[in-house]
């Protein structure tokens with residue numbers, strides 16, 4: 301399949317501080333984004349806040365993948381019968397963790413080193 305993925309245009313932005321809807325205000329000299337409880341950010345501050353949130357979420361995914369590898373190890377140790385399935389799940393989690401770690405490094409994150 302070679303069709304290009306097209307992202308739907310988001311209908312609104314959310315406040316990185318509280319998650320509320322943001323309204324763009326064409327203030328001078330820089331447009332600002334204001335949420336309904338008063339948080340006010342420039343576009344640059346929004347970009348930075350989004351980058352921090354992406355890094356935080358990717359870090360959380362990395363932690364779950366490491367936990368999955370540990371759970372598989374424990375289940376194999378405890379004699380769970382589907383050893384091939386556990387080994388496959390471990391391998392998949394390891395590969396996904398490596399890809400996420402590379403992505404975090406690429407974006408300046410500081411993921412924990414591999415165990």
Ligand SMILES: [Zn+2]
Pocket residue numbers: 315316317318319320335336337338339
């Ligand atoms: Zn807010």
